[in-house]
Amino acid sequence: MFKKDFPFFANSQTVYLDNGATTQKPKSVINSQIEYYEKYCANTHRSSFGDANKATTKYEESRKILKEFINASSKEEIIFTKGVTESINFIASSYAKKFKTVIISSLEHHSNIVPWHMQGRTLGAGLEVVNCDENLGFDFAHFEELLKNNPKSFVSVTHISNAFGIIHDIRRIIELAHKYESVVLIDGAQSLTHTHIDVQVLDVDFFAISGHKSFGPTGVGALYIKEKYLEEFDPYQTGGATIDKVDYAGSTLLPSPYKFEAGTQNIAGVIGFGEALKFISHVGYANIKTIEKDVYQYLDLKLSELPNIIFYNKIENSIASRSFNFKNISHDDIGILLDKMNIAVRVGHHCAQPIMNKLGIKGTIRVSLAFYNDYKDVDRLIESLKKALSMLE
Structure with missing residues (x-):
């Protein structure tokens, strides 16, 4: 409901899920x-x-x-x-x-x-x-x-x-x-x-x-x-x-x-x-928290249904951001294919190499939400991830 306040969404077909890097700007x-x-x-x-x-x-x-x-x-x-x-x-x-x-x-x-x-x-x-x-x-x-x-x-x-x-x-x-x-x-x-x-x-x-x-x-x-x-x-x-x-x-x-x-x-x-x-x-933080919690739980539910997905933490101690990988598939390859389908996520070490090294990985796929994201964004992400996985398996 808040996308109308952000010109980016009127001018782009991209599903924007890289809010941890930067958020879009209201008019x-x-x-x-x-x-x-x-x-x-x-x-x-x-x-x-x-x-x-x-x-x-x-x-x-x-x-x-x-x-x-x-x-x-x-x-x-x-x-x-x-x-x-x-x-x-x-x-x-x-x-x-x-x-x-x-x-x-x-x-x-x-x-x-x-x-x-x-x-x-x-x-x-x-x-x-x-x-x-x-x-x-x-x-x-x-x-x-x-x-x-x-x-x-x-x-x-x-x-x-x-x-x-x-x-x-x-x-x-x-x-x-x-x-x-x-x-x-x-x-x-x-x-x-x-x-x-x-x-x-x-x-x-x-x-x-x-x-x-x-x-x-x-x-x-x-x-x-x-x-x-x-x-x-x-x-x-x-x-x-x-x-x-x-x-x-x-x-x-x-x-x-x-x-x-x-x-x-x-x-x-x-x-x-x-x-x-x-x-x-x-907008108010009460609204922000309600929207983000709802979409975040929906995101986690839908991601959890994908095969061979690897999470690194539980959502109970997290907010609006989910980092994951797929077994034996490069996060970089996933990122490239998602971009071709107009899905914006971040892949890589996220300027946090030490913890990635500790986990024994080079990086992750990160989906980071803001209150203007909704179920439709998650659904398009999941659909695109399924297509990408079918191409890479």
């Missing part, structure tokens, strides 16, 4: 960016003429919208970035570099692994990885053991696995980490698409967000930084818009959030992100 988001470029295109926080003031106002409105959307205590806690990858790199190369030990989960995206390697951290030498069980669930006993042996660590964990849709109990993770005086960053790249986030209830220290996975534009995201940390570290890049005073003898920076947002920002993207958040609020 309101697209229009807000067109309006900026056509009617008041100007830089923010610099000039004082009318269009520049409007651009600044609209940009800052998005900060306020996000602040309220995730229940941050102040807009100063909201820093706009390019997305989760930049947010993690920002914290890794500035605040977190002082920590002796960084703890991550087994299900991390490369964006939450490689930045730590770039600091010279390796497994058991500044980097620790929490085990997972046979269903890829988070091993809390091992996590607490790591915390006991490495108190005052920096914990950086994904909320929802992009590769499998597995949901980590981040509230429990945060509580346990704080018990051992550790600081927590949550990778929320997959979060806002599916579930409400309240950073104060979670008591999280840092929370990273990607706009493009939540019906917003590409190239924009945000980082929530708990207020008490805002003065504890400097930005990892500086320049225009970050400074209060500059002379050849030295510089002084503006307070947060501006000291963290160097240079001309993705103004249209930030404005579009604000519209995406308003659109999610209009």
Whole structure:
């Protein structure tokens, strides 16, 4: 019923099931960016003429919208970035570099692994990885053991696995980490698409967000930084818009959030992100959860009827994403054939090579849903999978 709000579906015959990579954009988001470029295109926080003031106002409105959307205590806690990858790199190369030990989960995206390697951290030498069980669930006993042996660590964990849709109990993770005086960053790249986030209830220290996975534009995201940390570290890049005073003898920076947002920002993207958040609020998470749960269960039921299918986790601890393979058939071959039938899924390691290696596979076929997907999409997927399997067996 919501496809009508997304121009992509009026212009394409594709069954789009790659929402874990990026979601489609509603008309309101697209229009807000067109309006900026056509009617008041100007830089923010610099000039004082009318269009520049409007651009600044609209940009800052998005900060306020996000602040309220995730229940941050102040807009100063909201820093706009390019997305989760930049947010993690920002914290890794500035605040977190002082920590002796960084703890991550087994299900991390490369964006939450490689930045730590770039600091010279390796497994058991500044980097620790929490085990997972046979269903890829988070091993809390091992996590607490790591915390006991490495108190005052920096914990950086994904909320929802992009590769499998597995949901980590981040509230429990945060509580346990704080018990051992550790600081927590949550990778929320997959979060806002599916579930409400309240950073104060979670008591999280840092929370990273990607706009493009939540019906917003590409190239924009945000980082929530708990207020008490805002003065504890400097930005990892500086320049225009970050400074209060500059002379050849030295510089002084503006307070947060501006000291963290160097240079001309993705103004249209930030404005579009604000519209995406308003659109999610209009649909409502109650509706989103009801629709996604229903279609997700239908997807799992229909996939389970296919011969020789291999799943890697149960849907009870997952949301809107199903990763699978077929015995003795290449996931790449399946992906190529599905594309020929206008079915968009992702195949490969999903930027999660370590967990794929642990499972002894090179990758999977991933179907990732959003609330605009329906039974018809699943039926077309299953029909196409059956055709592909008949061609490859």
